[in-house]
Amino acid sequence: MGSNLANVQHHIFLTYCHEIVGIAMKWLVQQHFPKSAISEAQNFQKTLSDLPKKAYDLVVLDAEIGDSAHVLGTLEHIKSISPQTRILIFSELDETIYGPKYLAFGTNGFLAKNTDVSNIVLAIETALNGEVFQGEMIHSTAPSKQQPLKPSVFNELSRREFQIADLLIRGVPLTEIGREANLKETTVSTYKKRIFNKLGVNTLSDLIAVWKICR
Secondary structure, eight states: OOOTTTTSOOEEEEEOSSHHHHHHHHHHHHHHOTTSEEEEESSHHHHHHHGGGSOOSEEEEETTSSOHHHHHHHHHHHHHHOTTOEEEEEESSOHHHHHHHHHTTTOSBEEETTSOHHHHHHHHHHHHTTOOBOGGGGGSOOOOTTSOSSOGGGGGSOHHHHHHHHHHHTTOOHHHHHHHHTOOHHHHHHHHHHHHHHHTOOSHHHHHHHHHHHO
């Protein structure tokens, strides 16, 4: 399988959270876009320090390279220093839930890590052409305007959990949440852990970032 852009030179920046992922992605780009120059970073700090050094045509941003707040911050950083750079999100997250949200932040597509090689090549081609790769999102049903305002990923929470998540996101301290919800602070802490487990986040900044993506 060849790429329509095999003979075109581009500057591509790859980020990855695991070395084996980086090796595979670099090999794939070299095979299908052999004229392109590749730069890479395996951690959040190197990503931010190296990005301003060159005008990249495409950044493949591994969503697991940092917490969600860092990923959103990196998106904003890329857009601020190089508005013309295309961005593909590469992630383990559910594409049908998070894909449209990342597109709303101006990315050129969302790549699930369990996708096949042909989709990765197509996504890179699509982004380099300045278009948007939708992948599985094209098969998902658009949300109805009559649906509740509560983001779909937060539908995993009970009414009480959602109430406490909302207060946490607004920066309300646990003690005050306890008073407002008529709960002991230790019970609020238990709810907090349960909320984090259900949403797959580890920190409050992650929770806030997921809310921003899903709102």
